[in-house]
Structures are given as structure tokens and as C-alpha cells.
Amino acid sequence: MENKLKNCQELLRFITCGSVDDGKSTLIGRLLLDSRSVLADQWAAIEATSTRRGQSQVDLSLLTDGLQAEREQGITIDVAYRYFSTPARRFIIADTPGHAQYTRNMVTGASTADLAILLLDARKGVVEQTRRHAQIVRLLGIRKVVIAVNKMDLVAYGQEAFERVKQEFLNFAEPLDFRDIVFIPLSALNGDGVVLHGGHMPWYTGPTLLELLETVVLDEEILNSSFRFPIQLVTRLSEENGEERRGAQGRVESGTVAVGDEVLLLPSGRTSRVSAIETYAGRISQARAGQSITLVLADQIDMSRGDMIASVAHPPRTDKNFEALVCWFSHTPYDPERRLLVQQTTRCIQGKIDTVSARLDIQTSQLVPSPAQVAMNDLVHMGFKVQQPLAFDRYEDNRTTGSFILIDALTHDTVAAGMIV
Amino acid sequence: MKGESGSMKSTQAATFTPLTSSGGGAWAPWDHLDRLESEAIHILREVVAQCVRPVLLFSGGKDSMVLLHLARKAFHPQRIPFPLMHVDTGHNFPEVITFRDQVVKSLGVNLIVRSVEESIRQGRARVRFESDSRNALQAVTLVDAIHEFGFDACLGGARRDEEKARAKERIFSFRDEFGGWDPKNQRPELWDLYNAHVHPGENMRVFPISNWTEADVWEYIARERLDLPSLYFAHRREVVARGDQWIPVTPLTQPKVGEHVEERWVRFRTVGDMTCTCPVPSEARTLEDILRETVTSTLTERGATRTDDQTSEASMELRKKQGYF
Numbered sequence: 001m002e003n004k005l006k007n008c009q010e011l012l013r014f015i016t017c018g019s020v021d022d023g024k025s026t027l028i029g030r031l032l033l034d035s036r037s038v039l040a041d042q043w044a045a046i047e048a049t050s051t052r053r054g055q056s057q058v059d060l061s062l063l064t065d066g067l068q069a070e071r072e073q074g075i076t077i078d079v080a081y082r083y084f085s086t087p088a089r090r091f092i093i094a095d096t097p098g099h100a101q102y103t104r105n106m107v108t109g110a111s112t113a114d115l116a117i118l119l120l121d122a123r124k125g126v127v128e129q130t131r132r133h134a135q136i137v138r139l140l141g142i143r144k145v146v147i148a149v150n151k152m153d154l155v156a157y158g159q160e161a162f163e164r165v166k167q168e169f170l171n172f173a174e175p176l177d178f179r180d181i182v183f184i185p186l187s188a189l190n191g192d193g194v195v196l197h198g199g200h201m202p203w204y205t206g207p208t209l210l211e212l213l214e215t216v217v218l219d220e221e222i223l224n225s226s227f228r229f230p231i232q233l234v235t236r237l238s239e240e241n242g243e244e245r246r247g248a249q250g251r252v253e254s255g256t257v258a259v260g261d262e263v264l265l266l267p268s269g270r271t272s273r274v275s276a277i278e279t280y281a282g283r284i285s286q287a288r289a290g291q292s293i294t295l296v297l298a299d300q301i302d303m304s305r306g307d308m309i310a311s312v313a314h315p316p317r318t319d320k321n322f323e324a325l326v327c328w329f330s331h332t333p334y335d336p337e338r339r340l341l342v343q344q345t346t347r348c349i350q351g352k353i354d355t356v357s358a359r360l361d362i363q364t365s366q367l368v369p370s371p372a373q374v375a376m377n378d379l380v381h382m383g384f385k386v387q388q389p390l391a392f393d394r395y396e397d398n399r400t401t402g403s404f405i406l407i408d409a410l411t412h413d414t415v416a417a418g419m420i421v
Numbered sequence: 422m423k424g425e426s427g428s429m430k431s432t433q434a435a436t437f438t439p440l441t442s443s444g445g446g447a448w449a450p451w452d453h454l455d456r457l458e459s460e461a462i463h464i465l466r467e468v469v470a471q472c473v474r475p476v477l478l479f480s481g482g483k484d485s486m487v488l489l490h491l492a493r494k495a496f497h498p499q500r501i502p503f504p505l506m507h508v509d510t511g512h513n514f515p516e517v518i519t520f521r522d523q524v525v526k527s528l529g530v531n532l533i534v535r536s537v538e539e540s541i542r543q544g545r546a547r548v549r550f551e552s553d554s555r556n557a558l559q560a561v562t563l564v565d566a567i568h569e570f571g572f573d574a575c576l577g578g579a580r581r582d583e584e585k586a587r588a589k590e591r592i593f594s595f596r597d598e599f600g601g602w603d604p605k606n607q608r609p610e611l612w613d614l615y616n617a618h619v620h621p622g623e624n625m626r627v628f629p630i631s632n633w634t635e636a637d638v639w640e641y642i643a644r645e646r647l648d649l650p651s652l653y654f655a656h657r658r659e660v661v662a663r664g665d666q667w668i669p670v671t672p673l674t675q676p677k678v679g680e681h682v683e684e685r686w687v688r689f690r691t692v693g694d695m696t697c698t699c700p701v702p703s704e705a706r707t708l709e710d711i712l713r714e715t716v717t718s719t720l721t722e723r724g725a726t727r728t729d730d731q732t733s734e735a736s737m738e739l740r741k742k743q744g745y746f
Binding site: 009078082083111112232250288291294344405412417 | 451452453455456457458459462463466467469470493494495496497498499581582588589604605607608609610611612613614616618619620631632634636637718
């Protein structure tokens with residue numbers, strides 16, 4: 001019975017970027033509908049609301065707008081997560097609002113996404129919003145990008161229009177240096193190219209959007225990166241050969257580890273060997289990125305929460321100073337007088353901002369030196385100094401060890417998020 | 422190789438190589454349940470590391486059974502380092518309470534029970550009729566218990582796929598000293614970095630299985646062979662048809678005049694307050710049957726079984742603003 005039930009589906013998390021005008025809600029609705037993920041009672045509820053509002057078509061955005069204020073004002077306020085599955089895969093969509101506070105929300109939704117779908121209108125091509133979205137997706141380190149060229153029905157499903165938009169995007173995106181971009185022509189309204197090919201674009205022989213989502217290779221990069229293991233807790237294990245043993249509990253954030261591997265404990269810089277990998281199900285000989293395990297070292301060296309166990313051959317940087325690109329979240333602008341905490345992996349320590357060197361203008365991709373103020377939704381380059389050394393990588397190389405949040409020590413609000421450069 | 426069109430299949434393979442199992446090589450397939458389980462364990466460990474006095478809300482229902490099992494895995498070989506608490510509405514199905522006590526006894530964990538009945542006796546929670554749903558009243562008892570024990574984090578088995586307001590809630594959800602949720606002013610939550618800082622009197626509600634769906638929960642229960650209350654499996658029960666739902670005949674939910682009592686094969690998809698939880702017609706007697714039924718169901722879990730969520734599109738959100746978990 002166990003084998004029959006275990007059908008080994010992978011999980012893909014993606015973000016959709018685009019405004020209402022681009023047909024984002026329609027696209028999500030189409031994916032949910034055609035994969036049979038909207039159930040009868042949900043459909044009845046949004047149908048009733050649409051009718052009450054006098055809309056002629058069922059408003060698919062009602063599926064994701066969960067808050068009373070959102071329904072009252074007809075706007076999306078916060079990131080919503082939607083879940084759907086096909087026989088091939090499980091999916092989590094981060095649906096982010098396109099307008100007010102977009103940077104803050106999009107950064108949040110993108111931080112956990114494996115892939116981004118950027119919606120373009122086949123008639124309009126690259127617009128201002130495309131630039132912002134592409135820029136944020138790139139900054140957040142999403143490597144896989146799908147450009148969904150939507151509303152193909154409004155350009156007579158013509159290949160030329162598709163190729164034009166594609167070329168326009170490639171020209172614009174050149175300096176952003178994306179690694180993987182796939183272009184798909186579709187009509188979310190009629191369904192062509194979303195789940196089924198439809199009969200309107202015989203010139204397009206590539207995958208539909210869903211086919212692509214179902215087959216994209218996941219996490220090969222995170223497995224091939226250097227081993228990183230931030231310690232969450234240190235626990236006492238059973239004695240062995242009369243020796244007391246302690247285990248480091250945490251999750252392998254990147255790379256792999258095997259019993260016998262030589263490892264580095266940071267920030268102390270001491271080395272040891274992995275003597276055992278424990279799990280609830282028993283001992284294992286190796287573990288991979290994503291796995292939560294208990295790691296036992298051969299030497300009884302002092303370790304505690306916030307330390308990191310890492311590859312000896314490719315260690316992270318360990319420093320009290322670093323530079324980062326920061327997205328400011330708080331309604332209150334940055335104030336140097338306020339005490340800040342830096343939370344990076346499992347370490348949370350006092351820190352201060354030494355320099356605010358430049359603001360990134362998301363519209364123009366230009367750096368504006370020495371900004372006078374850092375306000376909500378601003379992206380700024382900052383220099384940090386922290387109380388104790390942190391073990392970290394560039395965000396570009398490792399999304400987990402290269403990211404952090406800033407917490408106001410007094411109010412406890414999360415005021416900003418940073419990516420180490 | 423960047424920037425190639427999906428319309429060229431050969432290039433396609435070079436950019437987004439189609440492959441059905443990740444990792445490859447010596448690695449065992451890493452599926453969605455592995456990823457969800459590992460995420461939940463990571464969250465549970467963060468709670469213990471960051472919070473002073475956490476508690477796990479345990480009802481004996483399927484989601485809290487999954488959560489309890491994950492807690493065992495997270496802290497193995499040590500015991501679960503926090504107590505369990507059940508906010509008992511006094512309207513529970515007796516099978517569930519019996520099951521709850523068996524589980525607690527077999528694991529040797531500490532269970533705190535605080536009852537809505539007691540809150541009503543003290544006049545802290547008020548009802549019009551004995552048969553009113555006590556689901557919303559749980560918030561009063563819960564918030565009182567949080568203050569009584571000084572809990573700074575309550576772990577719960579709620580999932581984002583259950584309900585639209587929950588789809589918007591953070592995994593670490595901040596609550597003010599009244600236990601209230603402010604959906605428009607939530608702490609941004611990025612990557613896997615959780616800010617659990619609270620001032621005295623405030624608390625976090627933490628949902629380690631936020632990203633699980635009902636199907637994931639059932640698959641996991643089958644994979645890990647977890648025990649569940651018998652109510653989840655098909656059994657004969659006296660019910661009456663009311664609207665679209667089958668109302669179970671209990672001491673608190675009696676047939677109305679003109680309603681016809683019949684005995685049918687049913688099972689519960691959720692177990693909660695007897696006055697607002699309805700069974701669905703089903704002959705699913707094994708986990709495998711239930712799984713098959715779950716993936717082919719045309720109704721959501723709450724839509725099919727909860728009468729309290731149907732009164733208003735925003736009822737869950739309203740309850741959460743008042744301290745409900």
C-alpha cells in the first residue's frame with residue numbers, strides 16, 4: 001500500500017508578475033480551473049459575489065483575494081499563496097499585487113520562488129512594469145524565468161507579434177544577464193498555450209505553460225553548491241563507548257554531506273569530521289540540500305545555535321563587515337538612531353548601518369548616489385557592521401546564507417530585507 | 422544559452438532540461454512530502470530556539486496529529502520540549518476525546534486542557550443557547566490560557582489551503598496582547614527567516630504545515646502510518662438532511678420538526694465542534710480509500726463540513742481578528 005500511495009511528486013514554487021491588465025488573475029484562474037483545482041463551493045462563492053457586483057463574467061481574482069478589505073476595495077493587498085497539483089507535480093503560486101507596495105510584496109513572494117512567470121501583453125510588449133518586475137526577479141536570484149506573452153488572441157495569434165515581443169524583451173534584459181529564459185505565446189482568456197495548445201498557433205511547437213512547469217528541473221544548483229549547515233539547536237544524544245555525544249540540529253541549506261567528510265565550524269574556524277548523521281528514521285550515511293537532520297561531529301568542540309558547519313574546501317566568508325542591497329519595508333524611513341538586529345540564517349545579532357552608498361532606481365536601473373532618505377519600497381546599497389562575525393556567501397551564490405532581515409530592536413518589526421553583495 | 426525560445430525544442434533542453442526526478446545520481450527521489458516535512462521540522466526547531474514558552478495546540482484531529490508527529494521527528498531523540506494544549510469546546514465527539522487521551526498517554530507528553538465550558542461558567546464567554554457553536558468562543562478560552570501560562574508561541578495545524586483568510590496569513594503570525602490578528606499590518610516574511618520577537622503579553626501563532634494541502638496531509642498520514650480517530654473513516658451514523666449538508670444526530674443537534682432521521686454511511690473530513698461539523702456521505706474505510714476520495718472531491722474541506730464558515734465570506738478573518746487561531 002505504501003508504494004502505491006507514494007507517487008513521488010515534486011514541489012515547484014513560482015511567482016506570477018504582472019498587473020490585472022496583463023491578465024494575471026485570468027492566467028492563474030485558467031491554471032486552477034484547467035487543472036481542476038477550483039472546487040464547486042469555491043466557484044459558487046465567487047460566482048455569487050461577481051453577480052452581486054454586477055460583473056458579467058466570473059471575477060477570477062476573487063479566488064485569491066482573501067481579506068475583507070480586499071474584497072470591499074477590489075484590490076489585492078498582500079501576497080496570497082495558492083496551491084494546485086497535476087499528476088506530475090505539486091505547485092505553490094505566490095500571487096503578488098501589482099500596484100501599491102509592489103516592491104515589498106513582490107520581494108516577499110519572490111524570496112521563496114523557484115521560478116518566475118512574467119506576463120507581457122502581446123500588443124504592448126515591454127512596458128515600465130515589465131522592467132520593474134524583471135529587475136526584482138533578477139535581484140532576488142530567481143534563475144528560471146518564463147515570459148508568458150499573453151493576449152495572443154488580440155494579435156490574431158501571429159508569430160511575428162510574438163517574435164517582436166520576444167526580441168524586445170531580450171534587448172531590454174541583456175544587461176540583467178538572466179541565465180534561463182523561455183518564451184511562451186498564450187491566451188489566458190481562451191486557454192491557448194496555458195494547459196492545452198489549442199488550434200490557433202500551429203507555428204508554436206514548444207511546451208505549453210503547464211507542460212513547462214511540470215518538467216522544469218528543480219534544485220540541481222542547490223545540490224551542486226558548497227555544503228552549508230546553519231545550526232538551529234544543539235541536542236544531547238545517547239552515549240556511545242562511554243562518551244557523551246552532542247548533535248547539531250538543522251537543515252542542509254546547500255550542497256551535500258556524508259559521514260567522514262571534513263567540515264569547518266564557523267565562526268570559530270575549527271575543523272572536525274562528520275561522525276554520524278541522525279534522523280528520526282535512523283542513521284543515514286549522507287544528506288542533501290533541503291534535508292533536516294542531526295549532525296554529529298567526531299570532536300567535542302564547542303558549538304551553539306547561530307554557528308555554521310560548512311565545507312572546508314569552499315568555506316563561506318566570515319566577517320563583521322559586509323555590503324548588501326537592502327529593500328526597505330517599514331513605513332518609517334531609516335533612522336540611524338534606531339537600534340537594529342540582523343537576522344541571518346540562525347543568528348540574530350546587533351548591527352548597524354555604516355554607509356548608505358546608493359539607491360537603485362528600479363525604473364531606469366540607475367544607481368543614485370548618497371540618497372537623502374531611505375523610505376518604504378526603496379532599494380539601497382548599504383554597508384553593515386555587526387557585533388559578532390557572521391558566516392555568509394554572496395546572495396548571488398547562495399540565497400540562504402546570503403540573505404538577512406533587519407529587525408527594529410525596540411518595536412520588533414521586520415523593517416527591511418537584505419541581500420549580501 | 423540564454424534567451425532561447427520555448428518554440429525550439431532542442432534549445433529547450435539546454436535551458437530548462439525536462440526531467441522528472443531531481444538530484445539524480447545516488448540520491449533517493451526527493452518528493453513534495455519530503456520537502457514539506459523538512460520545512461515543518463525547520464519551523465518547529467526555530468520556535469523552540471527563538472521562543473521561551475511554546476505550546477502545541479492539539480485537538481486529536483488529523484492536522485494536529487501530523488503536527489505532533491513532526492514535533493517528535495524534529496526533536497528526536499529528545500522528548501517534545503513543550504506541552505500540548507487542548508481548548509475543549511465541550512462539544513467534541515466522544516471518540517475524539519478518547520483518542521486524544523490515548524495518544525497523550527502513549528507518548529508520555531503533558532496535556533493541558535482548558536475548557537470553553539469553564540469560560541462560560543465564569544461569564545468570560547457568553548452563549549445564547551446551549552446548542553450554539555462554540556468554535557468562535559474558543560478564542561476567549563485560548564487567549565485566557567495563553568496569559569495564564571505565559572505562552573509566547575502557540576503551534577497550530579492550520580493550513581493556507583483551508584480558507585481564504587488563512588491563505589494570507591504568515592507562518593509566524595504576530596498577535597497583540599488581545600490575541601488579535603491585524604491582516605493589513607503583518608510582518609513581512611521572506612526566505613526561511615522568521616522573526617519571532619514579541620513583547621511580554623504578545624504572542625506568535627505558528628503554523629508549520631501552512632503549505633500543506635488536504636491531500637498532502639492524507640498522503641503523509643498514510644506514508645507515516647499515523648493513527649486517527651475512528652470518525653474519519655466511513656461508519657454508519659444517524660443523520661438528517663438539512664440544506665446541502667448531512668447533520669449528525671447528537672445530544673446537541675436534534676432533528677427539527679419534519680426532518681427525517683436516516684442511518685447512512687458517512688465519515689468526517691474535519692473533526693470539530695459537534696454543532697457545526699457535518700459528515701459527508703462516504704464508504705471510504707481505509708486511508709487509501711480516503712486519499713482517492715480526497716483527490717476527486719468536488720467540495721473543499723470546510724465547504725463540505727463546516728456550517729460556521731458559511732455564514733459570511735469573512736467569518737474566519739473576523740474570528741482571527743478576535744484571537745482565534
